[in-house]
Amino acid sequence: MKIIVAKNSGFCYGVKRALRLARETAKNKQSKIYTWGELIHNPEVINELKNQGIRVANSPSELKVGDTVIIRSHGVSPDIYRILKKKKVKLVDATCPIVKKIQQTVEKLSRQSGEIVIVGNPKHPEIQGLLGYSRHKALVVENESQAKSLPYQKKRMVLAQSTQDGQLFSQIVAALVERTGELRVYNTICESTRIRQEATTELARQVDVLIIVGGRNSSNTNKLYQISRRLLPRTYFVESPEEITPEMIRGATRIGLSGGASTPPEVIKNTVIAINNSCQQNSPQEKMTND
Numbered sequence: 625m626k627i628i629v630a631k632n633s634g635f636c637y638g639v640k641r642a643l644r645l646a647r648e649t650a651k652n653k654q655s656k657i658y659t660w661g662e663l664i665h666n667p668e669v670i671n672e673l674k675n676q677g678i679r680v681a682n683s684p685s686e687l688k689v690g691d692t693v694i695i696r697s698h699g700v701s702p703d704i705y706r707i708l709k710k711k712k713v714k715l716v717d718a719t720c721p722i723v724k725k726i727q728q729t730v731e732k733l734s735r736q737s738g739e740i741v742i743v744g745n746p747k748h749p750e751i752q753g754l755l756g757y758s759r760h761k762a763l764v765v766e767n768e769s770q771a772k773s774l775p776y777q778k779k780r781m782v783l784a785q786s787t788q789d790g791q792l793f794s795q796i797v798a799a800l801v802e803r804t805g806e807l808r809v810y811n812t813i814c815e816s817t818r819i820r821q822e823a824t825t826e827l828a829r830q831v832d833v834l835i836i837v838g839g840r841n842s843s844n845t846n847k848l849y850q851i852s853r854r855l856l857p858r859t860y861f862v863e864s865p866e867e868i869t870p871e872m873i874r875g876a877t878r879i880g881l882s883g884g885a886s887t888p889p890e891v892i893k894n895t896v897i898a899i900n901n902s903c904q905q906n907s908p909q910e911k912m913t914n915d
């Protein structure tokens with residue numbers, strides 16, 4: 625029995641940076657500290673931040689003059705910056721520099737002619753922010769059938785949420801080519817996401833069961849699940865190691881594990897332990913090895 629952890633599982637550069645900024649802010653605490661929405665999609669990390677005095681604000685009415693507000697790695701729209709400025713709060717901007725670049729691209733495109741199409745989840749905070757930078761002119765497309773229902777346009781510019789599934793993005797681009805005179809494609813899927821998706825795809829081809837661990841509302845973790853599920857029906861999505869059951873891995877000789885960009889290293893470590901324990905329950909004599 626072998627457990628293989630996908631390369632690049634766990635926190636990405638943008639999430640690590642946002643967490644470092646939040647912890648540094650908590651250390652030099654001079655006022656009440658809030659994150660604008662949950663800093664990352666992980667309940668344990670949110671609890672840890674709460675213990676350090678960092679709370680989550682979801683509305684301007686929760687803030688007072690002089691409070692500190694941390695902008696998470698997903699970024700926010702220019703409207704939110706304006707609201708926070710009016711509130712006279714101190715800002716710690718933890719927007720991932722890669723997301724900042726995408727925002728700048730969208731802002732530049734919004735001054736040009738042609739329809740902007742963003743491939744992503746319209747409810748995701750990164751997309752909400754990008755919509756603001758497009759001056760609310762961009763169209764958000766979530767799947768191939770939505771792209772196929774679009775009318776012909778003379779000119780379009782298409783880009784992706786940073787954590788988008790590369791295969792889905794390609795399918796949507798292909799659908800748009802048929803419906804657009806001039807199509808400009810900006811592949812804004814970030815490198816870390818691309819590497820993580822490739823590693824998970826590779827792993828799904830090598831194992832009998834693949835477990836994806838991460839927050840249920842984490843966009844990139846959900847994408848990893850969909851990618852693996854296409855290749856391997858025995859793919860499971862768990863939020864915590866406690867959800868691993870012996871049935872999930874019964875009869876498997878090679879078990880894969882992959883975590884999203886917001887999955888803490890301890891959760892990955894504990895999931896390996898939980899898989900080991902479940903293996904023991906299935907076949908107590910079996911010797912296990914971890915990669």
Ligand code: SF4
Binds near residue numbers: 637720722814844
């Ligand atoms: S997934 Fe990529 S773009 Fe998004 S926060 Fe992480 S490093 Fe930045």
